[in-house]
Amino acid sequence: MKYVNEAYDFVNHAWSKGKIKKLIAPLEGLAYCTTVKGFKEVGLGVQPEESNYFNFFYPKGRFHDSLYGDDFPAEDLVSDCICEAVKQYIEGANSEFQVPFVRILIDLMSNPRFTYLRDGETEKKYVHVIPDDDNAYLLALRGEFLAKFHFGNKSDADDEYRAEFTSEEIDEMRKMSDLAIDWSKVNYESA
Numbered sequence: 001m002k003y004v005n006e007a008y009d010f011v012n013h014a015w016s017k018g019k020i021k022k023l024i025a026p027l028e029g030l031a032y033c034t035t036v037k038g039f040k041e042v043g044l045g046v047q048p049e050e051s052n053y054f055n056f057f058y059p060k061g062r063f064h065d066s067l068y069g070d071d072f073p074a075e076d077l078v079s080d081c082i083c084e085a086v087k088q089y090i091e092g093a094n095s096e097f098q099v100p101f102v103r104i105l106i107d108l109m110s111n112p113r114f115t116y117l118r119d120g121e122t123e124k125k126y127v128h129v130i131p132d133d134d135n136a137y138l139l140a141l142r143g144e145f146l147a148k149f150h151f152g153n154k155s156d157a158d159d160e161y162r163a164e165f166t167s168e169e170i171d172e173m174r175k176m177s178d179l180a181i182d183w184s185k186v187n188y189e190s191a
Contacts, residue, residue: 081105124164124191127173131187137162138173138181164191 085105092098130136139162165173174183 124166125170126162126189126191127165127170128162128187128189129181129185131185138165139163 082105085101088104089099089101127138128136129138170188173181
């Protein structure tokens, strides 16, 4: 499993290595999920406002770290959490108050910086502003303090010419007076 060998550097005896391997073995499947379903999806490089940042998984097995504005494989996060749990478990092995390995891991994985959205909580839609024009999808670019909107173009090099929006986000956009959109002519397509 990726990165787990690094945790073994903290283990001095073969018996301890075997014990740690038994603790890790049931968790190995987590690190190799090809898809992490049910989590909020974002585009590469999208960073929420710093005052309200949070990290999240999204489909295709990737994880978005909004603090650093970076995306990386979800298996890296899972592996890192497992390794950190192993390190903390070993460091506290001689402690009077030994914290169980699973408790350490749960605490790491339930860090409040990680916001998980369950399947079915939000239905995403594409906003097709001019139905007769294939290039007229609304695309949001989130900067440091506010979101900027423009029409995506299918010829964009990154092939991300449209963004997904929740009903709440669409309602907020409808209230924005600086968006010159005729909302009565907009088509909403399921994402």
